[in-house]
Amino acid sequence: MLGAIGLDEGQEAAYRALVAMGAAEVPDLAHRLALPVPQTERALRHLERHGLAAQSTARPGRWVAAPPTVALGALLTQQRHELEQAELAAALLAQEYRAEVTEPAVHDLVEVVTGASAVAHRFHQLQLGAAEEVCALVSSRPQVVTGMENEAEEQAAVRGVAYRVVIEREVLSLPTGIREASTALARGEQVRVTGQVPTRLVIADRSLALVPLTGPGAEPAALVVHASGLMESLTGLFEAVWREALPLRLGASGAPQESGGVPDSTDIEILTLLLAGMTDSSVAKHLELGLRTVQRRVKNLMDVAGVTTRLQLGWYACERGWVAR
Known part of the structure; x- marks a missing residue:
């Protein structure tokens, strides 16, 4: 205190x-x-x-x-x-x-940061300096900052900074993937899921971006991009990925309950994760449910919707607002 x-x-x-x-x-x-x-x-x-x-x-x-x-x-x-x-x-x-x-010179518009600690420092610094919005593309193979949780993100969210994050589907299969996604959603962040992001990327207030330069195994390095034409291209890339990604919606998983005519929070989580591309067994594992329970719940929802395939169920769920489009 x-x-x-x-x-x-x-x-x-x-x-x-x-x-x-x-x-x-x-x-x-x-x-x-x-x-x-x-x-x-x-x-x-x-x-x-x-x-x-x-x-x-x-x-x-x-x-x-x-x-x-x-x-x-x-x-x-x-x-x-x-x-x-x-x-x-x-x-x-x-x-x-x-x-x-x-009129800044070209070499002043970008800077190269080398080393894990230096990259992590700039990553946190970028978020702490954000005033309005942070946009991010998150892969399942982070090098410096693991997952979506970090102290700077929490502090920025407390200040009212909006977050829009697109994560790869494999992130949800990581040991802490769903927990971190749930925490982010609970903070009011918007999270979407896609099969694969083109690159890891963080953009603050559309004026400063951080892009990794190295692949797995190499010494971490990143490119810090200031307001410029390149900055506009990176923002356009994020918006394109954001439009095509599926909104993620997770509830608080509790004890399994049989579904009636209206899907409960567990049903919604199951539907959302299945629409994100996870298998029945992966969903069961991450929600700590039995495989038969997941399959039974999906069958109950198909009966409620009056459909015979999961593809029809996904369409019906979106039309009824059970899951976000």
């Missing part, structure tokens, strides 16, 4: 304990925190430098907590001021950059 003002977990715990106790000697505080006395002393010295604690003048060796409203308020005010100064500096630098690079 207080990490934003420069306190680690131990220092925050020491301050909270000191506030609760009012005042305490180092051994007593160390015992309450279950920490060694030297480590507790270091935490108190750090709190003292930040104005959050002080040694009692009346009783030497005893520490008292500074009032939170005063001490924390001062630190927060200082941090807000520093952030405002940083924002002002960033705005001035951006203005200077635009003035100097009105």
Whole structure:
């Protein structure tokens, strides 16, 4: 909670304990925190430098907590001021950059990033800098960032950044594929499925893109593309793949329930995964259902729809809105 003002977990715990106790000697505080006395002393010295604690003048060796409203308020005010100064500096630098690079040279429109850590860093940086939308093509063979889950994605989603993601069908067959897809959908992301994506790709706000340059086994490298004709081509490529991909819709899988006249959430998941190209056995495995249960549910849905083939069932399901078109 207080990490934003420069306190680690131990220092925050020491301050909270000191506030609760009012005042305490180092051994007593160390015992309450279950920490060694030297480590507790270091935490108190750090709190003292930040104005959050002080040694009692009346009783030497005893520490008292500074009032939170005063001490924390001062630190927060200082941090807000520093952030405002940083924002002002960033705005001035951006203005200077635009003035100097009105017509950027060709070599300034792209940059090559080499090394797993460097590529992963730019991947996260691209998402953290997004303000409106992130578009991505995800293959079943990621090199640097595995799956669709990463901290930057979660942070961007919390800020209200929209996500449109196209994943390869094989991603759903990976051990954590369906779980990660469900998590992404729960965050409000739009996810679609296709047989194979032409390339791995991430685009932020249609102005910055990251494209891998190397194949499996080679040292990871990626091309960072800035706003340009190439950027427009990459955006057009994503939109073409997006239009042809099948929307993914997953519910919360619970205990198997027999289907009546209306499909339940498990039926919807089964239909969606089958339409995405997964086999009955793969669907059963990932939904933790028996193969016979999956097949029985599909047969029940075919009876409800009054159809004799799965192709007809897929068409009927789309027409009735059971699954997204």
